[in-house]
Amino acid sequence: MAKTRVVILFGGASSEHSISCATASGVLSAIDRDKYEVIPVGITREGLFVPAEDDVQKWALTSGELPEVSFEGKTIIWPSASGKELKFQDYNGVHSLGNIDVVFPVLHGPNGEDGTMQGFIELMGLPYVGNGVFASAAGMDKEFSKALFIAAGLPVTPHVVIHKETWLRDPESTLEKIKSLGSLPLFVKPARAGSSVGVSKVKDMADFAKALEVAFNEDSKVTVEKGLVGREVECAVLSNRDGGAPKVSVAGEIVITSGEFYDFDAKYRDADAAKLICPADLTEAELTQMQALARRAFNSLGCFGLARADFFLTKDGFFVNELNLMPGFTPISMYPKCWQASGLSYPDLIDQLIQLAFERN
Numbered sequence: 001m002a003k004t005r006v007v008i009l010f011g012g013a014s015s016e017h018s019i020s021c022a023t024a025s026g027v028l029s030a031i032d033r034d035k036y037e038v039i040p041v042g043i044t045r046e047g048l049f050v051p052a053e054d055d056v057q058k059w060a061l062t063s064g065e066l067p068e069v070s071f072e073g074k075t076i077i078w079p080s081a082s083g084k085e086l087k088f089q090d091y092n093g094v095h096s097l098g099n100i101d102v103v104f105p106v107l108h109g110p111n112g113e114d115g116t117m118q119g120f121i122e123l124m125g126l127p128y129v130g131n132g133v134f135a136s137a138a139g140m141d142k143e144f145s146k147a148l149f150i151a152a153g154l155p156v157t158p159h160v161v162i163h164k165e166t167w168l169r170d171p172e173s174t175l176e177k178i179k180s181l182g183s184l185p186l187f188v189k190p191a192r193a194g195s196s197v198g199v200s201k202v203k204d205m206a207d208f209a210k211a212l213e214v215a216f217n218e219d220s221k222v223t224v225e226k227g228l229v230g231r232e233v234e235c236a237v238l239s240n241r242d243g244g245a246p247k248v249s250v251a252g253e254i255v256i257t258s259g260e261f262y263d264f265d266a267k268y269r270d271a272d273a274a275k276l277i278c279p280a281d282l283t284e285a286e287l288t289q290m291q292a293l294a295r296r297a298f299n300s301l302g303c304f305g306l307a308r309a310d311f312f313l314t315k316d317g318f319f320v321n322e323l324n325l326m327p328g329f330t331p332i333s334m335y336p337k338c339w340q341a342s343g344l345s346y347p348d349l350i351d352q353l354i355q356l357a358f359e360r361n
Contacts, residue, residue, distance in 0.1 A: 003037040006354065007086065007103045009117070010052070010059070011043040011069035014109030015197045015218060018066035019328065023106040025059035025067075026330035030346040036354070039086065039097055041076055042069030047111070049076035051088050051097070061330075081125045102357050103128040104350075106329055110192055113326045114140035127357040130305040131325045138301045139325035142191045142223045145301060146322075152300035154293060155319045157312065158182075158226040161191065164216045171209075178208070178224060185227035188212060190219035201227070230314030232256075233280050235290060236327075236338040237298045237307045238349075239356050246298050248291040248309075249338035252278035276334055278341045282313075290318055297323055305356055308335045 008031075010024035011017055024040065031038060042052035051074050052059075059067045077087040077094065084099040103126050105117050115137035121128045131139065138144050143161045150156055160177045167174050178186070188211040190198040198218035200211035215222040236249040255275040282290070294309035297320050301307075308327035312319045327335040336346045344352075 003035060004101045004354070005037045005039060005099065006031070007039045007041050007100050009041050009043070009103055009105040010107060011045075012107045012109065012112040012117075013043065013045055013047040014107075014111050014113075015193060016109035016113075017045055018061070018068060020106055020108045020112065021059040021067035021069065022061040023108065023326075023329040023333075025056050025061075026333070026336070026346075027104065027106055027350060028054060028059070029056045030331065030336075031350050032347045035351065039100060041086075043107070043112070044069050044071050046071075049078070050074055051076060079124055079126070081123065084126070100126070102126065102354055104354065104357075105130060106326065108326055108328075109197075110140070114192065127360070129353045129357045131301075131303050131307070135301045135303045136325055139303070139307070139323050140192050142189065142322060143221065146223070148300045149297055149320050152296055154297055154300065155317065157228060157319050157321055159223050162212070162222050162224060164220040164222075167212060167216075175208075181224065181226040187225045187227055188215050189223050189225065190215045191221040191223050193218045228312045228314050228319060230312045230319075231280075232310070232321075233282070233290065233313050234308055234310045234334050234338070235294050236335045236342075237294050237303070237309055237323075238339070238352065239303075239305050241352065241356060241359060246295050246303075248294045249342040249344075250279040251282055251287055251290055252276060252334045252338045252341070253280035254334075276332070276337060278334065278337045286313070293318055293320060301325075304360060305353060306335070308338075 008024055008027055010020045012020050038054055040052040040054050042050050048071050050071055074088045074090045077089055079085050086097040086100045087094050103121050105128060107113050107117055113136060115133040118133045118136050138148060146156050158181055162174055184203055186202040188200045188202055198215045200214050202208050202211050232254040233251050235251045238247045240247055255277060257275060297309055298307055308324040310321040312321055336349060339349050
């Protein structure tokens with residue numbers, strides 16, 4: 001039987017370029033090569049599609065430089081809407097890479113995880129793994145995802161939204177809005193970025209303007225969230241192939257061992273900055289409630305395929321922090337770890353996601 005030919009699409013024109021490469025490394029290492037033939041395609045930071053090496057180590061995060069897709073004289077030519085043949089062009093002409101069956105976009109951040117690439121793939125008429133255009137766009141934007149959570153009656157981290165233009169024109173009114181959040185600390189986050197890029201923890205309002213400046217370097221819109229005292233817990237959500245309610249994994253917990261919060265370095269550069277514990281120590285009632293909230297959050301954005309649901313567990317109960325619609329996918333990332341702890345192996349998880357892509361189409 002012929003193998004299913006899968007394009008692993010990674011890199012991208014975003015600040016999370018290297019994290020996407022690391023996610024691709026994880027998928028390349030775990031995908032069932034007896035069932036799937038892999039065609040790696042990278043996107044440079046400038047937005048060029050290029051053939052990429054099928055090399056797990058090349059794209060993995062190491063203690064040295066972060067991995068990066070670069071242009072080496074070849075560019076990808078995608079199929080037209082009526083075909084499936086993938087090609088590349090170099091200085092000697094156009095060459096075929098053969099027909100492709102499905103695209104697995106492991107892209108993080110703007111221009112990849114936000115509906116941009118999902119729309120592009122849909123225009124080609126190709127099946128693809130993960131969430132569609134609307135859910136991807138809504139999940140990437142903290143303002144609108146939180147609004148949809150609230151509309152669904154979900155408990156959400158208290159927050160306000162600040163636009164750069166408003167802050168520069170009238171900082172006093174912005175500071176008045178911030179007062180509604182109550183006591184410090186506050187977390188200042190770009191509204192449309194991930195991997196904790198541009199995020200600051202503010203413990204003194206003298207540092208607030210600087211935190212906004214850092215966030216505005218990533219996005220013209222930021223969310224300012226009240227710092228909640230509690231545990232950071234997460235669970236993985238996966239669409240059900242029989243069309244039933246989404247499946248939810250056991251919970252994992254992030255325990256910070258150094259630093260102020262789970263920032264970029266703690267996630268990707270400093271292995272000793274945090275511990276990822278899975279399964280988390282929750283009562284059966286707490287886990288059941290968390291899983292129910294995760295399903296409601298998943299459905300509120302119209303998600304399909306996968307998401308990681310992030311919560312704070314406080315003395316007042318659970319608060320939804322966010323849904324990550326293309327979570328980190330390295331073998332040590334929380335999403336696959338939670339499924340492994342729930343009895344679903346990494347290769348089988350990848351297989352289910354690919355099969356879901358075909359079922360949607």
